Amino acid sequence: xxxxxxxxxxxxxxxxxxxxxxxxxxxxxxxxxxxxxxxxxxxxxxxxxxxxxxxxxxxxxxxxxxxxxxxxxxxxxxxxxxxxxxxxxxxxxxxxxxxxxxxxxxxxxxxxxxxxxxxxxxxxxxxxxxxxxxxxxxxxxxxxxxxxxxxxxxxxxxxxxxxxxxxxxxxxxxxxxxxxxxxxxxxxxxxxxxxxxxxxxxxxxxxxxxxxxxxxxxxxxxxxxxxxxxxxxxxxxxxxxxxxxxxxxxxxxxxxxxxxxxxxxxxxxxxxxxxxxxxxxxxxxxxxxxxxxxxxxxxxxxxxxxxxxxxxxxxxxxxxxxxxxxxxxxxxxxxxxxxxxxxx
Amino acid sequence: xxxxxxxxxxxxxxxxxxxxxxxxxxxxxxxxxxxxxxxxxxxxxxxxxxxxxxxxxxxxxxxxxxxxxxxxxxxxxxxxxxxxxxxxxxxxxxxxxxxxxxxxxxxxxxxxxxxxxxxxxxxxxxxxxxxxxxxxxxxxxxxxxxxxxxxxxxxxxxxxxxxxxxxxxxxxxxxxxxxxxxxxxxxxxxxxxxxxxxxxxxxxxxxxxxxxxxxxxxxxxxxxxxxxxxxxxxxxxxxxxxxxxxxxxxxxxxxxxxxxxxxxxxxxxxxxxxxxxxxxxxxxxxxxxxxxxxxxxxxxxxxxxxxxxxxxxxxxxxxxxxxxxxxxxxxxxxxxxxxxxxxxxxxxxxxxxxxxxxxxxxxxxxxxxxxxxxxxxxxxxxxxxxxxxxxxxxxxxxxxxxxxxxxxxxxxxxxxxxxxxxxxxxxxxxxxxxxxxxxxxxxxxxxxxxxxxxxxxxxxxxxxxxxxxxxxxxxxxxxxxxxxxxxxxxxxxxxxxxxxxxxxxxxxxxxxxxxxxxxxxxxxxx
Numbered sequence: 001x002x003x004x005x006x007x008x009x010x011x012x013x014x015x016x017x018x019x020x021x022x023x024x025x026x027x028x029x030x031x032x033x034x035x036x037x038x039x040x041x042x043x044x045x046x047x048x049x050x051x052x053x054x055x056x057x058x059x060x061x062x063x064x065x066x067x068x069x070x071x072x073x074x075x076x077x078x079x080x081x082x083x084x085x086x087x088x089x090x091x092x093x094x095x096x097x098x099x100x101x102x103x104x105x106x107x108x109x110x111x112x113x114x115x116x117x118x119x120x121x122x123x124x125x126x127x128x129x130x131x132x133x134x135x136x137x138x139x140x141x142x143x144x145x146x147x148x149x150x151x152x153x154x155x156x157x158x159x160x161x162x163x164x165x166x167x168x169x170x171x172x173x174x175x176x177x178x179x180x181x182x183x184x185x186x187x188x189x190x191x192x193x194x195x196x197x198x199x200x201x202x203x204x205x206x207x208x209x210x211x212x213x214x215x216x217x218x219x220x221x222x223x224x225x226x227x228x229x230x231x232x233x234x235x236x237x238x239x240x241x242x243x244x245x246x247x248x249x250x251x252x253x254x255x256x257x258x259x260x261x262x263x264x265x266x267x268x269x270x271x272x273x274x275x276x277x278x279x280x281x282x283x284x285x286x287x288x289x290x291x292x293x294x295x296x297x298x299x300x301x302x303x304x305x306x307x308x309x310x311x312x313x314x315x316x317x318x319x320x321x322x323x324x325x326x327x328x329x330x331x332x333x334x335x336x337x338x339x340x341x342x343x344x
Numbered sequence: 345x346x347x348x349x350x351x352x353x354x355x356x357x358x359x360x361x362x363x364x365x366x367x368x369x370x371x372x373x374x375x376x377x378x379x380x381x382x383x384x385x386x387x388x389x390x391x392x393x394x395x396x397x398x399x400x401x402x403x404x405x406x407x408x409x410x411x412x413x414x415x416x417x418x419x420x421x422x423x424x425x426x427x428x429x430x431x432x433x434x435x436x437x438x439x440x441x442x443x444x445x446x447x448x449x450x451x452x453x454x455x456x457x458x459x460x461x462x463x464x465x466x467x468x469x470x471x472x473x474x475x476x477x478x479x480x481x482x483x484x485x486x487x488x489x490x491x492x493x494x495x496x497x498x499x500x501x502x503x504x505x506x507x508x509x510x511x512x513x514x515x516x517x518x519x520x521x522x523x524x525x526x527x528x529x530x531x532x533x534x535x536x537x538x539x540x541x542x543x544x545x546x547x548x549x550x551x552x553x554x555x556x557x558x559x560x561x562x563x564x565x566x567x568x569x570x571x572x573x574x575x576x577x578x579x580x581x582x583x584x585x586x587x588x589x590x591x592x593x594x595x596x597x598x599x600x601x602x603x604x605x606x607x608x609x610x611x612x613x614x615x616x617x618x619x620x621x622x623x624x625x626x627x628x629x630x631x632x633x634x635x636x637x638x639x640x641x642x643x644x645x646x647x648x649x650x651x652x653x654x655x656x657x658x659x660x661x662x663x664x665x666x667x668x669x670x671x672x673x674x675x676x677x678x679x680x681x682x683x684x685x686x687x688x689x690x691x692x693x694x695x696x697x698x699x700x701x702x703x704x705x706x707x708x709x710x711x712x713x714x715x716x717x718x719x720x721x722x723x724x725x726x727x728x729x730x731x732x733x734x735x736x737x738x739x740x741x742x743x744x745x746x747x748x749x750x751x752x753x754x755x756x757x758x759x760x761x762x763x764x765x766x767x768x769x770x771x772x773x774x775x776x777x778x779x780x781x782x783x784x785x786x787x788x789x790x791x792x793x794x795x796x797x798x799x800x801x802x803x804x805x806x807x808x809x810x811x812x813x814x815x816x817x818x819x820x821x822x823x824x825x826x827x828x829x830x831x832x833x834x835x836x837x838x839x840x841x842x843x844x845x846x847x848x849x850x851x852x853x854x855x856x857x858x859x860x861x862x863x864x865x866x867x868x869x870x
Contacts, residue, residue, distance in 0.1 A: 030620040031627055035407070080379040117381065124377025158371050172371040 013064065014048070014056040017071035025075055036083035047078040047087050051100035058105035059112045066112035073115035077123050092126060095133045099126045103137045106144035107153055114150035125157055128166070130266055136164040139188055146184035155179045156188075163188060165264030174204055207325045208341035210262045220340055221326070224258070224265045225249065227335040233267060234335045240328040241278045242321035247328050248275050249337055260326070260339055281320045284329075311338065393634075393642045394735050397455055400480055400632040401733070404447045408476055408624035409469065410613050413604045415778075416443040416746045431772075441734075445778075449601045449750050450477055450575060452729040454534070454634075455642050458722070459555060459574035459596060461540075464603025466579055471538050472625065473603075474575035478534040479628045481573070482635060488536070488625075491529035495542035497586050501550045504543075505530065505560045505567070519564040526567045530560055533572050533639060540576040540593075542586040548593050555596045571643075598722045600753045602778070642732075649728040650738045654798055659723065659744060661797065662788040664845040665707040666756065667714025671697030676854070679847065681713050695759070701841050703763045707787055708844045710764045710780075712757040723751045741789075749781035756781065802832055803849045810856050814863050822864045829857045 018025060033039045052074040059070050081087040087096065104111055104122065111118045126133050139160040147153050155176040162173035177185055182196040191199040191211035202209045208221045226232025234251035240258070241248050247258040248270055255275055256267040311317065315333030322328065327340040405412040417423075420440035427434055446462075453460035454477050462470035471492070478488030493504060506526040516522045529535060537543075543551065554560050555574060560567040576597065578589075606614075616622070634642070671694055672684040684694050691712065703709040723744070730743040758765070760774055773780035792798075806829060814822075833853050836846060 027621075031622055034616060034620060034622055077379050084378050086378055120379040120381045121375035123379045124375050127377050128374055154375070158374060161374055166374070168369045169371055169374065172369070 013060040013067045014053050014071060017056070017068045018048075018075075020068070021072075028075065028079065032079045032083055038085065039079070039083045043082045043088050044078050047082060048075070050097060051087075052078060054101045055104050055108065055111070058108035062109050063112040066115070070112055070115040070119070073119045077119050080120070081123070086127065090127070092133060095126050095137065096123070098134075099123070099137055103141045103144070106141050107147065110147055110150050110153045118150050118153060121154065122157065125161070128161070131161055131166055132164040132264075136160050139163055143180075143184035143187045146181045146187070152180065152184075156184060159188065163263050165266070167259045167261050167264045167266050168268065170207075170259075170261055170263075174200075177203070206341075207261045220338055221262065222260055222265060222339045223334075223336040224260060224339065225251075225267075225336045230335075232335060237315075237318065237332060237335055238330050238337055239280055239319035240321045240330050240337050241275065241280050241319060242323050242328065243278050245323060247321055247323060247326065248278065250275065251335075258328070258337065282318060284317060284320050314338070393638060393645060394732050396632060396634070396638075397451060397642070397733055398735070401443070401447060401451055403629060403632055404451075404473075404476060404624075405444055407627075409444070409447055409473070410606065410610045410617075412444040412447065414438060414442040415445050415604070416448055418442050418742060418746070445750060446473070446601050446603060448733070449599045449726075449747075450474075452726055452733060452747070453477075453575070453599060454480060454573045455639075455732065456646055456725050456729045457533070457571045457573045457639065457643055458598040458725065459576070461597045461600045462575065462577045462603060463600055464579070468603035468606070470577040470603055471536075474536045474538070474577060475625050476628065477573060477575050478532075478536060479625050480632060480634060481532075481534040481639065482633045483532065483534065485625050487528075488534070491532055492536040492538055493529065495537060495539040495586075497542060497544060499543050499547050501547050501562065504547055504550055505554075505562050508563055522563050522565070524562050524565045524567070526560065530554070530567055530569050533570060533636060535572045535574045537574070537576045539578060541578045541589050545587055545590060548587070548590050552590065552593045552596065555593065571640075594754065595716075595718065597754070599726065599747075599750045601750060646725070646729050646732045649731050649736075651724065651727065652738055655727075655739055655741050655744055657797065657801070657804070658741060658789055658792055659720075660848075661792045661845055662785055663715045663720060664848040665788055666711045666844060668708055668842065668844040668847045669694055670701075670842055676847070676851065679842075681711075685713070691759070692761070695761070701843070704767075706843055707784055707791075710758060710762050710784065712759045715752070715756065719752060719755045723748060726751050745782065745785055745789075748785050749778040752781050753777050756784075803836075803852060806832065806856055807852060810859065814859075817863065817867075819864060819867045822860050822867060826857060826860045826864065829853050829860070833857075 029039070029041070029044070052071070055074065056067055056070060060067055078087070081096070087093065090096070099122065104119075107118075107122075111122075125131070126137070136157075140156065143156060143160075147156055158169055158176050159173045159180060162169040177200055180188075185196050185199065186194060189199055189203075189211040191202075199211050202211065225234050225238060228235045233254070233256070234249075235254070236252045238249045238251040241250070247260075249256045249258045249267065255270040255272060257270045257274075259266050259268070311329060311331070314331035314336075316331065317329055318332050319330045320328070322342065325342050327342055329338045329340070331338070417436055417438040418440035419438055423439045424437045425434055450460045450462070450473060452458075462473060464470055475485065475488050475492070478491070479485055483491070493499075504527070506524050508522045508524055512522040537551070540548075540551075550560070554569060558569050558571070560569065574597075667680045667682070669681045669684050670679050672681060672687075672689065673679045684691075695709070698709070701709070708714075726747040727739045727744040730747050731737075731739040734743065736743070754777075758774070758777070758780060764770055765774055773783065797804075806825070809825065833850060836849065836853075840846065
């Protein structure tokens with residue numbers, strides 16, 4: 001394997017690192033091709049030119065002595081990505097390119113210190129299903145200046161993942177916000193009062209708290225799920241039930257555990273036997289309307305995005321469930337589950 | 345350093361099991377994906393050791409060893425079988441995860457820190473496999489190669505163990521003052537002796553001390569060697585080496601695995617290795633390298649595995665088959681093949697004395713010796729190791745059945761003049777010791793089933809009664825148990841031929857009788 005052609009002066013460090021250990025990298029390529037015959041040298045060169053080179057340029061500015069280590073780690077990541085075809089044919093290729101050319105460059109100081117740990121992990125993070133990767137990269141980039149160690153970067157990655165839609169990481173993220181610098185936290189959540197301590201307390205206390213856009217407790221917090229033909233998971237209007245701690249959604253013969261909060265939601269496959277012991281509640285409990293001071297309990301109205309909404313607009317209520325902080329309601333004519341923030 | 349592709353390990357569990365649904369959200373999953381991490385073994389939660397061992401196994405068979413054979417066959421349902429050729433050779437397609445003995449047995453030896461001998465013709469990968477085991481223990485390839493001892497006719501004890509420091513030799517007033525420069529390999533957890541049957545007999549004795557007792561001695565100085573896995577190689581283990589291997593040394597070897605022939609259908613892989621200069625031992629993934637602490641922990645976990653009583657009973661029954669030689673001694677205790685061997689009795693004469701017994705049916709007639717305590721202990725350890733490797737919580741009969749031939753190979757000597765081997769269909773067992781031992785165990789289990797010993801075992805009942813202890817036993821009860829024993833002995837001996845299991849049952853009853861008799865005497869004196 002010959003080294004990729006030089007593109008600019010900024011690639012000198014990369015070329016030097018590749019040239020210095022040419023035999024080793026060639027051997028790594030050959031042994032990798034043994035296990036993955038589809039490994040394509042052109043695709044690997046492409047990765048080195050388009051992804052690794054900008055990162056190396058950034059590392060060279062910060063910690064030039066760490067360039068060889070980052071090249072080693074980056075080369076191995078490239079081998080992996082190319083051997084499984086993610087580079088260059090994944091739908092997330094553009095996001096990977098952005099990660100390497102922008103976000104990882106912003107994190108270059110931490111990456112240079114621990115490239116073997118950070119580069120594969122951060123690359124995998126970009127490819128995580130369900131993650132709004134574009135937003136995640138933007139979040140990480142926005143707080144990169146406040147992150148100096150690899151541990152901080154990894155903690156921030158989890159917090160950002162929660163912030164960007166992976167609701168099931170909420171508990172882990174709430175633990176990790178303690179480790180983040182205050183500046184990073186404020187940049188990430190943008191609380192109106194600029195108080196990091198108050199922000200942490202509020203996030204912990206209320207699942208539906210949004211620092212940038214506070215939610216009333218009688219508002220619809222989210223409407224989640226969609227018809228399978230429109231990119232959702234539900235083949236029939238869903239029903240919802242709860243064991244008191246968790247919400248479970250059923251649609252047709254499929255079942256899911258539903259985890260949702262103010263920053264996103266995720267559905268995780270559940271077994272029928274997990275729902276067996278939980279009774280389906282098909283009516284709103286008595287007095288439900290009083291909690292919200294609804295004018296007409298037969299046609300409950302709750303606020304949504306500043307508008308008053310009649311729940312009946314989606315058809316008759318087919319199921320109702322509640323947990324410590326959420327009411328969930330499904331309707332006969334809707335493929336979405338309505339989640340209402342419970343009064344605190 | 346990231347090493348992932350040639351070093352790729354199975355991402356899926358190597359032995360998938362149906363588990364109860366337990367949903368756990370592990371944040372580490374966020375950073376897992378198609379890009380593996382080189383030091384994940386250190387940074388992530390420790391992989392279970394049995395899973396790690398299986399990962400090591402599958403990496404070796406998928407990447408390092410060409411043309412693996414699946415001769416350790418496990419079945420989950422009746423397998424497809426095909427008869428082929430004039431001899432109607434049976435080809436079985438296993439229905440459960442099956443293994444290659446050539447990789448598995450050395451790995452089990454590695455896990456239990458025992459001694460494994462690779463045999464087979466030159467160039468079949470014996471030494472390469474041994475080197476892989478050294479690398480799995482965390483030693484750099486270069487160090488493993490340097491530490492490997494190559495047997496040769498001029499090998500001295502000093503070559504093997506070390507040299508006295510020259511300065512001390514000049515100054516010392518006693519041997520105690522002479523320090524020894526011990527060879528580095530003595531302190532390693534994996535020890536490799538290449539072509540051990542080329543080592544001179546005197547040097548073999550020094551090796552025996554090291555292998556058997558775990559220490560080396562030179563000029564009154566002692567070096568205590570840590571618990572180690574030993575891997576020895578021999579082109580020919582039947583006396584074809586430069587020197588005859590002393591029996592005691594052979595006996596210290598726990599398992600023997602044979603390098604099976606290369607399947608030319610895998611020639612393309614061989615070609616690729618040549619063209620690309622691939623050396624598997626240079627690319628062992630960090631995730632399957634074991635630390636010393638893990639080796640110790642793995643040994644402990646293997647020992648902890650239970651052997652259920654029904655499995656143990658079948659092994660007892662099997663082991664009972666072989667030692668008895670009715671004509672070898674007058675007293676019951678001396679009716680053993682070892683008695684005849686120690687006396688130098690002519691084997692042909694001894695077997696000619698066997699009259700009345702069915703020499704085809706009696707499994708003991710197929711061997712020239714019985715099983716030693718060491719053999720049985722080794723068998724138990726390897727059965728546990730096999731169950732550990734398979735992720736089981738207890739040893740299954742099949743685990744025992746699969747390791748038995750490799751442990752008893754070279755330990756249980758076949759009597760090739762026995763009627764069993766004269767049957768045309770059994771002639772192949774003269775050369776196939778593994779197959780012979782496996783059929784021997786199968787035949788023993790069939791007999792065990794025929795006698796319905798799982799449900800009908802009066803001797804076992806009396807032994808279990810005794811195992812509950814003698815404390816508080818009244819004189820009357822002790823006397824009653826003595827009567828029970830005598831009645832059972834009378835019943836067992838009445839008009840029956842003496843076979844190995846019966847001999848051992850009678851010996852056990854004699855033991856119980858003696859213990860109750862002594863107890864009774866003591867009780868009466870109180």
